[in-house]
Each structure stands twice: as C-alpha cells, then as structure tokens.
Amino acid sequence: MTAREYLSRAYKLDxxxxxxxxxxxxxxxxxxxxxxxxxxxxxxxxxSQSPMADAVCKIIDLRDELNRELAQLVEYKADTVITIHxxxxxxxxxxxEKRYISYLPWxxxxxxxxxxxxxxxxxxxxxxKAVDAVLHETEANSK
Numbered sequence: 001m002t003a004r005e006y007l008s009r010a011y012k013l014d015x016x017x018x019x020x021x022x023x024x025x026x027x028x029x030x031x032x033x034x035x036x037x038x039x040x041x042x043x044x045x046x047x048s049q050s051p052m053a054d055a056v057c058k059i060i061d062l063r064d065e066l067n068r069e070l071a072q073l074v075e076y077k078a079d080t081v082i083t084i085h086x087x088x089x090x091x092x093x094x095x096x097e098k099r100y101i102s103y104l105p106w107x108x109x110x111x112x113x114x115x116x117x118x119x120x121x122x123x124x125x126x127x128x129k130a131v132d133a134v135l136h137e138t139e140a141n142s143k
Contacts, residue, residue, distance in 0.1 A: 001135075002132070003128045003129070003131040003132035003135060004128060006080070006083070006131070006135060007080060007096065007099075007100040007128070007131060008100070009076055009080075010073060010076040010077050010080055010100065010101075011100065011103055013069060013072060013073045013076060014073060014103070016069060017066060017069050017070060017073060020062055020065065020066045020069070021066070023062055024059055024062050024063065024066070027055050027058055027059045027062070028055075028059060030055050031052050031055035031056055031059070077101060080100060080101065081097070081101060083131060083134055083135065083138075084096045084097055084100070084101070084131070086134045087127065087130045087131060087134060088130070089126075089127070089130065091113075091123055091127075092123060092126060092127035092130050093127075094113065095109060095113070095120060095123055095124050095127050096124075096127050096131065098112065099124065106120060106121065
C-alpha cells in the first residue's frame with residue numbers, strides 16, 4: 001500500500017459511512033410515508049406481506065453495517081495519527097493531520113498555516129514521502 005492510499009483510506013470509509021447514513025434516512029422516509037390508493041381493481045399479491053417491515057429490517061441491517069464501518073474508521077484514524085506523529089517535521093505533521101484527519105481542503109490549510117497553496121502542496125509531497133519512509137520502516141521492523 002502506498003502512502004497516499006494509506007492516508008486516504010479513512011476518507012474513503014468516511015464517504016461510505018455518509019452514503020449509508022443517507023440510505024438509512026431515505027429508508028426511514030419510505031417506511032414512514034404510508035399512502036394507500038383505493039381502487040376497485042384487484043391487485044397481485046406482494047411477495048412481501050409488509051413493505052414497512054421490510055424497510056425496517058433493511059434499516060437495521062444498514063445500521064449494523066454502519067456500526068462496523070464506524071469502528072473501522074476509528075481504528076484507521078487512530079492508526080493514521082500514530083503514523084503521522086512518527087514523521088519528524090512538524091509542518092509535515094500539521095499538513096497531514098489537517099488533510100487526512102480533518103479532511104480540510106487545500107485552500108483552507110494554506111490560509112490556516114499562512115502559506116500559499118502551491119507551497120502547501122510542495123510540503124505535502126514531501127510529507128507523503130516521509131510517511132512512505134515511516135511505513136517502510138514499520139514494515140521492515142515487523143519482519
């Protein structure tokens with residue numbers, strides 16, 4: 001795994017969690033919006049006896065999946081913070097934390113640090129190389 005992949009894994013999981021939260025909200029809306037149309041026409045029996053019960057079951061399944069992903073996100077972030085703190089340069093650490101832990105955009109990071117965006121991006125490239133070295137060192141020590 002490259003340093004960029006390693007650093008980005010928490011963000012990707014965070015996006016998946018947000019997507020599941022949206023799905024849960026959509027299912028809740030679906031389950032609570034009951035409307036019936038009364039016509040004199042017979043209808044085909046539904047394979048499901050209760051669409052609302054199906055929606056509730058799906059919500060429960062998504063919440064269980066969401067809880068597992070949240071636990072994994074916490075683990076990823078904690079592991080990423082530990083790795084970032086092993087980088088010696090404090091500017092690199094700060095940029096990495098703001099980008100990969102707080103998910104701040106480059107413009108915001110540049111303003112907060114008082115640097116130009118191009119300088120922040122250059123520092124970031126060097127910071128990623130430093131993380132790559134930390135990951136290689138960790139891998140070598142674990143063998």
